[in-house]
Amino acid sequence: MSAVLRTRTARDLIVVIVVVFGVGSIAMLLAHVSPLIGFGALFDGAFGTKSEVAETLVQATNLLFPALGIAVAFRAGLFNIGAEGQLLLGGFAAGWVGAQFPLPGYLAIPMVLTAGTLAGGAWGAIPGFLRARFGANEVIATLMLNVVAMLLATFLVTGPLQQGGGGASETATLPKAAQLPDLIADSRLTWAFIIALVLAFVLRWVLQRTVFGYELRAAGDAPLAAKRAGIDLGRTAFVAMALSGAIAGLGGATLVSGVLHRFNIGLSPGYGFIAIAVALVGNLDPLWIIVASIAFGMLQSGGIAMQAEAGVPREVVSLVTGLVIIALAGRRVMASRRTT
């Protein structure tokens, strides 16, 4: 019940802050570092200079796309744990198509982003279809498909679709025309950030103000009532999962087109999983998810400085992220399983 799931925001915020600073401090003390120095290095590394702020926003962008995708599925009562795989395949499709077909700028970027969106959407549609047609549990399906996506991308990029040869697990470099333009010169921050922000506002509008959004939320909040009201739960599940995957896939495409300029099999340090925390902290509301993505983007970019400057292993960031997910899952009674 996403209605139940979305209450208690203030309490959640306190829980998150306690977990982040409490567990973070304990971990820093274990590493013989004063938490003041550790967190100081983290914040300084995330916001100290203009280029560090840019890098924080880069990380926020990379988390914002999959988090928005996850939120769409969660709002429909579907647990999409597969954003990581959807993002990866989106990135691969974008990188391969972009390097394979050199087009002029006004066509190249839309083509690359569309390829990523379609690939991610297709990968999300599989569990959606299995759910709608066979009633297969989408959680397990998306979990399995994450690993299959990794294997498929590895196979394609080193096998039949390799570019440049040598068996390297990456595509060729994208031509300049297919690279998203920088937002701030000499940083990795590109127009991807703006696209993500616009997408968040559009999704908010779609969820709150359109018939489709209403059906989606109804299917998540009260599946039985939605069914009686004539909403096709199977179709909603399929569309929601495909849309969710498409958004994550678009994220993978912007990561390739904007940040890395090529697909590499290790392009995501787990954005699709961290994004679960981002979506939950953002209360599954696209606008709050923007805020949450910047907070987690800060942990990602500042974590590197924390390790370099203060000597705190950056695994602390992942540890805290995992615990935030457990803590927030602990505050919410989720929907009873939908009946399709």
Add this chain to the structure above:
Amino acid sequence: MNATLAAVLAVLGLTLVKATPLIYAALGGVLSERSGVVNIGLEGILIAGAFTSVAVSGATGNPILGALAGVVAGALVAAILAFVATRLGVDQIVAGTGLNIAALAAAAFGLVLIYHQPGASHEVPAFGKGGEATLIVLAFVMTAALQFVLARTPWGLRVRACGEDPGAAESAGIDALATRFWAVVAGGAIAALGGVYLSLAELDLYSDGMTAGRGFIALAAVIFGRWTPLGATGAALFFGFFAALQYTLQRAGVPSELMQALPYLAALVALAGLAGRVRAPAADGVPFLRS
């Protein structure tokens, strides 16, 4: 002994080595899910077992103490999931996902704290061949024991009742929350043995990522094995067999990625009900809260 026979025996031996950690993890998953708690955190439990057993074996010089500590660590990690799942009625899947992320990070953090190096621990006293054989045999003994416990004992009946209909179980005087809690914790202890096997029997150290998604393959084995201990162990052996064949088939031109994807594809097929009817326990994954 001719060469063909030797090759066949080598593959069968490797099958047992590859299957054993999967069997332990899958048995843990079966016990947890039959009580009604989906354990996505199996991967995290394997990591906890593998890391803790190495750390304690290294500190005490005694691999048996290490193994016991690993089992306790697995039970404790499972207890976190069990607590939030039974007492707070949370979404078990989201919590399990968080558990995996946290366990991987905690082990990586622990490596830096204890060994002052990222990536891998030092070599520690381990079991060797004799201990490895014992753990392999124990996996099959455990399978039979769990099958018996679930099918034939009062506690097994209570566990299954809580997985099918916790409300009805409570009406019959069973404490559904406590039953689920202890089933998940016991499942965590069993699954952790898979981690112990990886780090102290197959190897003699812990390295980041050494569990390599076996917790998820085990989850696939639970489904493919239709939520029974015998079925799950059969599925684990099946997946282990293909893992053992991987090198042979790769030389014959079969892409290794296809072989690695097999357990997951098999689970998807089973999930979709394309390989005969598959039914999860009715209340699997459904939080139970007393009203």
